[in-house]
Amino acid sequence: MLNRRTFLKASAASVPLAASLQTLNPAAIPAEMIANAAITGAAPKLISLPGRLAPVDPSTLPWQQNIRRVGQSNMTEHDPAVMNIEAWADYWHSAGADIVFISVTGILAFYPSKVQFHRHGRFLHGRDFFGECVDAARERGMRVVARMSPDLNWSDALDAHPEWAMRDANGSVLLSDEDSRLFQTCMFTSYMDDYVPAIMHEINSLYDVDCFYTNGWPPIGSLPDCHCAICSKLPPSNTTAYWRVFNDRVLELWHKYDAIAKGKKPDSFYFANLGGNVRCGPNLDRLSKTAVWFQADNQGRTFDDPAIWGCSLQGRVCSAMMEGKFAANVSAAYSTGKVRWRNASKNPAEATMWFNETVASGMALYYHFIGSEAGFGEDRRWQKIGSDYFQWAKKHDAHLKPRRSLANIGVIMGQSTQLLYPPPPAAHAHDYMRETIHGIYATLLNGRFAFDFVHEDRLDLERISKYRALLLPNVAMLSDRQCQQIRDYVRSGGSIMASFETGLYNENLQRRKEFALADLLGISKAGDVIGTNGNAYYGRIEHSHPIVSGFSNTNWLPGAQNRLPLQPVVDPVLTVVPGFVNYPPELAYPPASHTDEPAVVLREVGSSRLAYFPGDIERTFWLTGHGDLLRLLHNTIRWITQDQTVVQVDGDGFLELFAWETAPGYAIHLLNYTNPNAHHGWLSTAYPLGPQTVSMMLPSGKVKAVELLRSERTIPFRLDGSVLRFTVPRVDDYEIAAVTVG
Numbered sequence: 001m002l003n004r005r006t007f008l009k010a011s012a013a014s015v016p017l018a019a020s021l022q023t024l025n026p027a028a029i030p031a032e033m034i035a036n037a038a039i040t041g042a043a044p045k046l047i048s049l050p051g052r053l054a055p056v057d058p059s060t061l062p063w064q065q066n067i068r069r070v071g072q073s074n075m076t077e078h079d080p081a082v083m084n085i086e087a088w089a090d091y092w093h094s095a096g097a098d099i100v101f102i103s104v105t106g107i108l109a110f111y112p113s114k115v116q117f118h119r120h121g122r123f124l125h126g127r128d129f130f131g132e133c134v135d136a137a138r139e140r141g142m143r144v145v146a147r148m149s150p151d152l153n154w155s156d157a158l159d160a161h162p163e164w165a166m167r168d169a170n171g172s173v174l175l176s177d178e179d180s181r182l183f184q185t186c187m188f189t190s191y192m193d194d195y196v197p198a199i200m201h202e203i204n205s206l207y208d209v210d211c212f213y214t215n216g217w218p219p220i221g222s223l224p225d226c227h228c229a230i231c232s233k234l235p236p237s238n239t240t241a242y243w244r245v246f247n248d249r250v251l252e253l254w255h256k257y258d259a260i261a262k263g264k265k266p267d268s269f270y271f272a273n274l275g276g277n278v279r280c281g282p283n284l285d286r287l288s289k290t291a292v293w294f295q296a297d298n299q300g301r302t303f304d305d306p307a308i309w310g311c312s313l314q315g316r317v318c319s320a321m322m323e324g325k326f327a328a329n330v331s332a333a334y335s336t337g338k339v340r341w342r343n344a345s346k347n348p349a350e351a352t353m354w355f356n357e358t359v360a361s362g363m364a365l366y367y368h369f370i371g372s373e374a375g376f377g378e379d380r381r382w383q384k385i386g387s388d389y390f391q392w393a394k395k396h397d398a399h400l401k402p403r404r405s406l407a408n409i410g411v412i413m414g415q416s417t418q419l420l421y422p423p424p425p426a427a428h429a430h431d432y433m434r435e436t437i438h439g440i441y442a443t444l445l446n447g448r449f450a451f452d453f454v455h456e457d458r459l460d461l462e463r464i465s466k467y468r469a470l471l472l473p474n475v476a477m478l479s480d481r482q483c484q485q486i487r488d489y490v491r492s493g494g495s496i497m498a499s500f501e502t503g504l505y506n507e508n509l510q511r512r513k514e515f516a517l518a519d520l521l522g523i524s525k526a527g528d529v530i531g532t533n534g535n536a537y538y539g540r541i542e543h544s545h546p547i548v549s550g551f552s553n554t555n556w557l558p559g560a561q562n563r564l565p566l567q568p569v570v571d572p573v574l575t576v577v578p579g580f581v582n583y584p585p586e587l588a589y590p591p592a593s594h595t596d597e598p599a600v601v602l603r604e605v606g607s608s609r610l611a612y613f614p615g616d617i618e619r620t621f622w623l624t625g626h627g628d629l630l631r632l633l634h635n636t637i638r639w640i641t642q643d644q645t646v647v648q649v650d651g652d653g654f655l656e657l658f659a660w661e662t663a664p665g666y667a668i669h670l671l672n673y674t675n676p677n678a679h680h681g682w683l684s685t686a687y688p689l690g691p692q693t694v695s696m697m698l699p700s701g702k703v704k705a706v707e708l709l710r711s712e713r714t715i716p717f718r719l720d721g722s723v724l725r726f727t728v729p730r731v732d733d734y735e736i737a738a739v740t741v742g
C-alpha cells in the first residue's frame, strides 16, 4: 500500500493530473485537482484551526517583546585599542538592530571600574570604553544590554578569596581549560553574592543601560561538579537532589540580580545564558516563570548535535517554555564545532540557514561576532550576510512574529530524563537521550508533522488538550502526578505513543518495579532490558493493522537495539523474534522464530488510541536511518492521531515545517534540509525543492492574500468553503507563506 507522499511521487509519471501539479503555473491548477492529489492514499483529515486570538496592541507589551533583532560584537581585551566605535555602531544601526550587547564583563573591566578584582584590560588605559559604546548606541536609538561574565577570574582574586573557586575531588582549583591564569568560580560562593552585584551596582551608578546579562552561567547542557567547601556539603552532582539545590540557587541569584536591575529602572531586568535545548541545565519550567528573555546560546552545529535542525530544535523548546515571552537565538557569524575559527566567517549558506531556523521557530534574530580587530574586523564578510538578512526580516516583522503554534502533536521533552537518566548499560550509548530526541525529531520532520515540545512539568489539561496526541520517546522519569495528568489527558480523548523505559523511574530517579503507565498502556514488564549482541531483535507481523500498512513481502520488521520484555497481550500486531548471532553466518538464525512477546502494544479507549513500543525505536532510527522504523513510526503516529492534521504540506523533499497564527493571519514556514550536509559539516549551497501544496482549514473569515516572504511575491490561492489551498512553486533554502486574513 502506498502512503500519500509515495503515491504522489509514483503517480507523477503515470497520472497526468499529478504530473501537472509539478510543472504547471500554480495559478492554472484547478482546486479540484489539488484537492484530488491531497486526498489520495492514506488521506489526512484536515482539522479546523482554532478561533483566532483577540488582537493585542504591541505598545502595551513589555519593551523587550517588541525587540526583533539583536547585535553583538563580543568585545576583546584588545578592542579598546583597535575598535572603531563609530563603525561598530553604524553597522548595527544600519543593519536594523534594535538592541546591542556591550561588554562590562567581570574578568576584564571595559570601563574604569573601582570594584576590587575587576581587572582593567591591558589596553584600557583609564578610558571609559563601555560608556563610549553606550553613548554611540543610544545616539542611534539602539537599546543596550550590559554584558557580564562571572564564570572565571584571576589569581589575585583567588589568593584573596580561595573560597571562590570550583575544586575537583582532590581539592585542587579548577582552572580555565584554555588559559590557566584564570580559575573557574563556584556559583554557590560569595563571588556570586557579593562580587557580581558590586559590578552591577557600579554600572547602575554610572550608566543608563536597559538590562543586564551574564554569560557563562548557568552551565548549559550539564550540571556543575564542584567539591569546594560549600559544594561538598551538597548532594552529589548529577542527582535529582543536587538538581533541586542547583535550581534553587539559580533562581535565588536570578531574582537577586533582577532586583538590582529593577532598582535602577522598573522595566529593566536580568537574564543569563541559556541553551542546551531539551537538556538545559536549570529546570525550564521554574526558570521560565521568572525569565523575560530566553538567551538561547546555541550558536551553530556542534560535534554532539551535528544535525542541521539544531537551532529550530532550540526554538521549539523556547516556544514551549516562554509561551510568547521573548526568546532570541545567538547565531555565530564565525565557525562553530570541533575546529573553530572564532574570528573567521562561516559558510554563508550555513549562517543563513541558522537565521532561517531562528525565524521559523519563532525566535528573534541575534547575530554575533568576536572582536573588532583593525577597526571593525579583519574578516568583514559576515557583515553583509547579517545586515541583508536583518533588513529583509525588518520588512516582514508582522508576519514573522508568531502568536501561537497551530501544531496538533506534542512531544514531551523529559528535561529531567535528558539530564539525569542513566541509559541501560546494555546500550553502550555515546549520548543516549540526545540520540533519542534526534530520533523522534527526524521522524517528525520526515513525516511533515506539525508538532510542539511540551515540558513534563506543564502537563495540565488546559495546556495539553490542544494536542490530538502526545509522544513520549523514552521519557523515563515521570512523577505519579505527571502520570495522573497523562491519564486525565487520555480520559479526555487524547492519544499517546510511548516507548521503552517511559515511566519506569519516578521524579527522584528511583526505579519502579512496573511501568507507571502500565494500566493505561495495557503493558506489564516481564524482565530487565535486553540489549543486542549480534543481530538486533525483529518484530513479526502477526496480522494486518494500519500501523503495518505499506509493508509487503516480509514477515519480519527490524525491532530496536534494546527492549524491555513484556508479558503477552491478546492479539498482538507484532511479536518479538529475539536477537541472535550475526557472525558466523552459519549461526545467524533465530533459536525461537515465534514468541508471544509483544513488540508493540496497541489499545483503543473511546476516542483515544494508545501505542507502546518496548524497544528504543526512535533512537534506533537515529542510529540506523532504517526506513522500516520510520514507516512504522509514521504509521503509528497517523493511527493515534486518526490521521488528523492541521496543516498539510505535499511535495517532494526533506523539510521542516512550522505553522503559526500571526497578527495578520497565518505563516507557514518551510525549511529545506534536502542537502548533502544536513547531518554533517556545513551547508555550502541550497538544493531547491519543487512545488509544495499547502492545505489548511480556517476557522472563519476571508483570505486577503497569500504572500511568499523570501521570494517577495503574492501567489494565487483557492478557498473552498473554509479550506484554503495554495502551491508554493519553489523552495530554495527557506520560504514562508504568509496568509493575511480579513
Ligand SMILES: [Zn+2]
Binding pocket: 165, 166, 167, 186, 187, 188, 226, 227, 228, 229, 230, 231, 232
Ligand atoms: Zn563549589
